[in-house]
Structure formats: structure tokens, C-alpha cells
Amino acid sequence: MLDGVRRAVQKFIKGGGTYQKAVQEFIKDLQRELIKADVNVKLVFQLTKRIRERALKEEPPPGVSRRDWFIKIVYEELSTLFGGDAEPEVRPKKTPWIIILFGVQGSGKTTTAGKLARYYTKMKYKVGLVAADTHRPGAYDQLKTLASKAGALFYGETKGDPAEIAERGVKELLSKGAEIIIIDTAGRHGYGGERALLEEMKSIVERIKPDEVILVIDAAIGQKAYDLASAFHKTAPIGSIIVTKMDGTARGGGVLSAVAATGAQIKFIGTGEKIDELEPFRPKRFVARILGLGDLESLLERVRSLEDAQKLEEVTEDMLKGKVTMRTLYRQLKAMRKMGPLGKILQMLPGASLVAQLDEEKLKLGEEKIDRWLAIIESMTYEELDNPEIIDKRRMRRIAMGSGTRVEEVKELLSYYKSMKTLMKKLKRDRRILKRLGLQ
Numbered sequence: 425m426l427d428g429v430r431r432a433v434q435k436f437i438k439g440g441g442t443y444q445k446a447v448q449e450f451i452k453d454l455q456r457e458l459i460k461a462d463v464n465v466k467l468v469f470q471l472t473k474r475i476r477e478r479a480l481k482e483e484p485p486p487g488v489s490r491r492d493w494f495i496k497i498v499y500e501e502l503s504t505l506f507g508g509d510a511e512p513e514v515r516p517k518k519t520p521w522i523i524i525l526f527g528v529q530g531s532g533k534t535t536t537a538g539k540l541a542r543y544y545t546k547m548k549y550k551v552g553l554v555a556a557d558t559h560r561p562g563a564y565d566q567l568k569t570l571a572s573k574a575g576a577l578f579y580g581e582t583k584g585d586p587a588e589i590a591e592r593g594v595k596e597l598l599s600k601g602a603e604i605i606i607i608d609t610a611g612r613h614g615y616g617g618e619r620a621l622l623e624e625m626k627s628i629v630e631r632i633k634p635d636e637v638i639l640v641i642d643a644a645i646g647q648k649a650y651d652l653a654s655a656f657h658k659t660a661p662i663g664s665i666i667v668t669k670m671d672g673t674a675r676g677g678g679v680l681s682a683v684a685a686t687g688a689q690i691k692f693i694g695t696g697e698k699i700d701e702l703e704p705f706r707p708k709r710f711v712a713r714i715l716g717l718g719d720l721e722s723l724l725e726r727v728r729s730l731e732d733a734q735k736l737e738e739v740t741e742d743m744l745k746g747k748v749t750m751r752t753l754y755r756q757l758k759a760m761r762k763m764g765p766l767g768k769i770l771q772m773l774p775g776a777s778l779v780a781q782l783d784e785e786k787l788k789l790g791e792e793k794i795d796r797w798l799a800i801i802e803s804m805t806y807e808e809l810d811n812p813e814i815i816d817k818r819r820m821r822r823i824a825m826g827s828g829t830r831v832e833e834v835k836e837l838l839s840y841y842k843s844m845k846t847l848m849k850k851l852k853r854d855r856r857i858l859k860r861l862g863l864q
Contacts, residue, residue, distance in 0.1 A: 428453070428456070428457035428460065428461075429454065429457050429458075429715065430715065431453075432450055432453035432454055432457060433450075433495065433498075433715050435449070435450070435453065436449070436450045436491070436494070436495075437491060437495070443490050443491065443494075444480065446491070447476065447479045447480065447494065448476075450494075450498075451472045451475065451476055454472060454475075454498075455468055455469070455472050458471070458677055461677030461678060462646040462647055462677060462678025462679075463505075463647075463677045463678050463681045464647055464650075464678070464681065464682065467505065467681055471501055471502070471505055474501055475497055475498055475501050478497045478501075479494050479497055482497070495715070498715070499708075499711055499712070499715060502711045502715075503707045503708045503711045504707075505681050505684065506677075506680050506681060506684050506707040506710060506711060507680075507684040507689075507690060507705070507707040508684075508707060509707075509708070510689060510690075510706075510707060511704075511706055512664065512689060512690070512691040512692070512704050512705060512706070514543075514691070514692075514704050515547070516549075516603075516604060516635070516636075517635075518635075519549070519603040519604065520598055520602060520603055520604070520605060521603065521604045521605070521635045521636065522594060522605050522607070522632060522633075522634040522635050522636070523540070523604065523605065523606045523607065523634060523635065523636045523637075523638060524590070524607045524609060524625075524628060524629065524632060524634045524636075524637050524638070525537055525540075525606065525607065525608055525609060525638050525640055525666075526609055526624075526625050526637065526638070526639055526640065526656075527639060527640030527641065527642075528642075528652075529560070529610075530642065531640045531641060531642040531668060532640060532642060532668035532669060532694060533608060533609075533640040534557070534563055534566050534567050534570070534608050535566075535570070535668070535694075535697075536640050536666055536668055536692075536694060536702070537553055537567060537570065537606050537608040538553070538567065538570025538571065538573065538574050538699055539574075539694065539699055539700075539701065539702035540606055540666075540692070540702065541553050541570070541571065541574035541575075541576040541606055542573070542574035542575070542576075542699045542700060542702070543692075543702050544604050545574055545575045545576055549603045549604045550577070550601055550602055550603045550604070551574065551575075551576040551577065551602065551603070551604045551605075551606065552576060552577035552578070552579065552593075552597030552600070552602035552604070552605045552606070553567055553570070553571040553574075553576050553577070553578050553579075553580075553605075553606050553608065554578075554579050554580065554589070554590055554593030554594065554597065554605060554606070554607040554608065555567040555568065555578070555579070555580025555581070555582075555589075555593075555608055556580070556581075556586040556587075556589045556590040556593065556607055556608060556609050556610075556628075557586070557608055557609055557610040558581070558582060558583055558584060558586060558589070558610065559610040560610060563608070563610075564580045564581075564582050567580060567608055568580060570699065573699050574699060577597050577600055577602055579592070579593035579596045579597055580593070581593075586609060586610060586624070586628060587627055587628045587631040587632070588631075590607045590609075590628060590631070590632050591631055591632060593605070593607065594607070594632065607628075607632070607634070609624070609625075609628060610624070625637065625659065626659065636663075636664065637663050637664075638663070638664050638665065638666055638691065639652070639653070639656045639663065639664075639665050639666070639688075640665075640666050640668060641653070641665060641666070641667050641668070641679060641683070642667075642668055642669055642679075643667050643668060643669045643670050643679050643680075644669060645679055646678035646679055646682070647678045647679075647682050648682075649678070649679040649682040649683050650682035650683070650686060653665060653682065653683045653686040653688045654686045654688075656688065657686050657687060657688040663688060663689075664688070664689045664690070664691035665683055665688055665689065665690050665691060666690075666691060666692045666693070666694065666702075667679055667680060667683070667690055667692075667693045667694065667705070668693075668694035669694060670693045670694060670695050680693075680705075680710075684707075690705040691704065691705060692704055692705055693705045693710075748841075748844060748845045748848050749809060749810050749811070749812065750801050750804060750808065750809040750810075750812050750841065751809050751810070753801070753840075753841055753844065754798065754801045754802075754809075757794050757797055757798055757801075758798070796827070796829050796833055797833075797837045797840075799827040799828065799829060800823055800824075800827045800829055800833065800834055800837050801837070802827065803822075803823045803826035803827040804823055808823075812838060812841055815834075815838060817831075820834045820835065820838075
């Protein structure tokens with residue numbers, strides 16, 4: 425999937441012909457690659473329909489080419505397919521933290537237990553591994569070896585009731601100061617063993633009462649992951665998912681999109697055989713890797729910056745129409761904090777001669793001052809936001825106290841507000857400047 429989608433992106437960027445034709449060709453290439461990667465056909469056509477509609481209807485902000493804007497659309501829609509803005513919380517909310525791993529046999533669960541232990545020992549946690557798989561010969565020895573490689577404590581037994589073994593293991597490792605304990609359990613043969621797997625999971629969970637239950641899924645399972653992830657998502661008390669073997673299968677797109685469609689959270693993906701090859705799953709970073717654009721973030725940052733400029737222009741337009749309140753000023757200050765000094769921002773807008781009409785000191789708004797002014801505005805009542813003229817000395821003292829600032833700073837903000845209001849009144853009367861701004 426990775427190579428095919430990258431080739432499609434490169435072909436689109438370098439290709440000639442009309443924009444509309446390039447979009448149609450890219451859509452066909454993307455459909456072919458995603459279906460080859462075992463992504464559900466219905467999902468593929470829904471995705472590409474959204475991309476096509478947005479690509480042909482949306483107008484990019486000034487300064488952004490349609491082809492750059494199209495890549496941003498593809499990036500956003502693919503990110504949504506694989507889970508959107510979800511960012512896994514990898515640090516435990518407290519210690520000790522008890523994790524139980526479940527998975528069908530052959531999913532790479534024991535290896536994943538070792539990788540997870542290594543991940544957390546590198547974060548300076550004291551980690552313990554418990555071998556509670558009494559079904560698979562060699563599981564005990566494998567996990568013991570992995571514990572040694574990961575620098576983790578180890579407890580295990582080869583016979584007996586898995587829930588009792590897990591309980592004894594947790595008690596033993598807690599007595600040795602373990603902060604995170606990972607319990608490896610027995611898998612089930614094939615994909616018909618899901619029911620037995622979920623039943624055993626319920627039994628062990630009731631006994632151990634873990635802080636987190638993780639399902640381990642092999643990327644090769646493809647679209648079948650949907651049913652397994654759905655059942656797990658409904659059964660697990662605090663469930664997340666790890667997808668393994670993402671390095672060696674063409675079907676990774678199928679499992680990731682299938683799991684995302686269930687609403688279950690993919691927490692980590694295994695990217696290789698080595699003990700360090702486990703990483704948090706962040707859909708947007710994964711998609712950036714798929715697209716193969718090393719400078720994608722800078723492209724998106726440029727687009728975002730221009731979008732912020734457009735938002736500021738919209739605020740300025742409101743102000744030119746006479747809508748100068750603390751609410752519009754708040755939106756202006758928010759945009760300024762992202763984009764830099766006011767003088768620099770105004771130069772990005774139509775009508776750069778505006779800059780000369782403001783006091784030079786008013787243009788030198790540092791980030792700290794903007795933050796203080798935002799806090800002051802946030803401490804105002806609705807009435808004060810809409811009609812700042814009513815703010816007297818008594819109100820100034822209350823606002824200063826509520827925002828953790830000084831009365832002088834409240835006065836300074838009000839002075840800035842009056843300057844902006846006066847400026848906008850002048851501009852409103854000046855038809856020539858309005859024409860130059862393109863706002864008439």
C-alpha cells in the first residue's frame with residue numbers, strides 16, 4: 425500500500441494536464457491501491473467520493489495552489505479513515521498500572537508483551553511481565569527471554585488456572601516495586617476462537633480487575649478485524665488495540681480502517697521483529713508516511729498560516745463594517761498570536777497602507793502581552809464584551825483581579841480597542857481604501 429499510494433501522489437504532483445483530469449486519475453490510483461491493501465470496498469468509494477467532491481468544489485485560500493490544497497484534502501480524508509485526530513494516551517494514568525493482553529493464537533501477543541515492556545522501561549517505569557499462557561509450549565521461556573531483553577521483572581508458571589497465575593504474578597511483582605505489570609495470556613486457534621477468547625477474557629478480567637485490557641491483532645487478518653474489534657470493544661472494560669506485523673503485510677490498511685470503523689482505539693502498531701519496533705499509532709503521522717511527503721508538515725503549516733490570514737481578514741472585514749467589540753478584538757488577537765506581530769500581519773492583508781495609521785507602539789505586541797490581553801477579555805462580562813465603553817474604574821479593578829493582571833494593563837487594552845475603533849471608522853468613510861481592500 426505504501427509504495428503504491430506514494431507513486432500516485434508523486435504522479436499527481438509532477439503530472440501535467442488539467443487539474444480535473446489529474447484528480448480523476450489520482451482517485452483511480454488511490455482506489456486501486458486501497459482495495460489491494462484490503463480496505464473495505466464500500467469505505468474506499470465513500471472516501472474517494474468525499475475527496476473528489478472537496479477537490480472540485482473547495483477553493484484554496486489565496487497563495488495556495490489547487491494541487492497543494494488537493495494533497496491537504498487527501499491527507500485529511502485518509503487520516504479520518506484511519507482514526508482521525510485520535511492520539512493515544514500511552515502514559516498510565518496512575519501507578520501501579522495493570523495491563524492484560526489478549527489475542528488469537530499467532531497474533532504476536534507474547535512478542536508484543538516484550539515490546540510493550542521495553543517501551544515502558546525506556547520511559548523509566550519499573551515494569552513486570554507475567555506469563556499466564558499455559559496452553560502454548562514455549563510461551564513461558566519466550567516471555568522470560570523477552571523480559572530479560574526489555575530489562576523487566578518476570579513471573580510465570582507453566583501449569584494451572586491462568587486467572588490464579590495472573591493473580592499470584594501481580595501480587596509478587598507489586599511486592600518487588602513494579603509500576604506497570606503486563607500479563608500475557610493464552611491465544612485461541614484461528615479466527616473461530618474469538619468467542620472462547622472473549623469468554624476467557626471476561627473470566628480473567630473479573631479476577632484481576634486490570635486497569636487496561638489490550639487486544640492484539642495481526643495485520644494479516646485484514647477486514648475480519650472489524651468483527652473481532654467490535655466484539656472486543658463491547659466486552660472490554662478499558663480496551664485498546666495493538667496491531668502487529670505492520671511491516672510485512674499488504675493488508676495493513678484493511679485492519680487499521682476496519683478497527684477505526686468500530687470506534688475502538690488503536691494504541692500501538694508493531695513495525696518489525698525487533699523488541700524496539702513498537703510505536704504509538706497516530707493516524708495523521710501514519711498517513712504522512714503513506715503519502716511519502718517529507719515536507720508534508722511544512723506544506724500543511726503554510727496552508728494553515730494562510731488560512732489564519734484569511735480568518736484575520738474576515739475579522740478585519742467585520743470591523744470595517746462597524747462591528748468593533750471586544751469579541752472581534754479577541755478573534756483578532758488569537759490570530760495575531762499564531763501569526764506574529766500586528767504590523768507583519770497587516771502587511772499580508774489588502775491595503776498595507778493601514779500600518780502607517782496605527783501608533784508604532786501599538787504594532788509591537790509581543791506574545792506575552794497578547795496572552796495577558798486575552799486573559800483580560802476572558803474576564804469580562806457579556807455586556808462588557810459587546811459594549812466596552814461601560815468599563816469604568818470599578819469594573820477595571822474587577823477585571824484585573826479576575827485575570828491576574830494590573831489595572832494599567834486593562835487600561836492599555838482599552839486604549840488599543842479605542843485606537844482600532846477610530847481607525848476602522850476612518851476606513852469606513854474612505855471609499856478609496858475600501859476599494860483597495862476589495863471589501864466594497
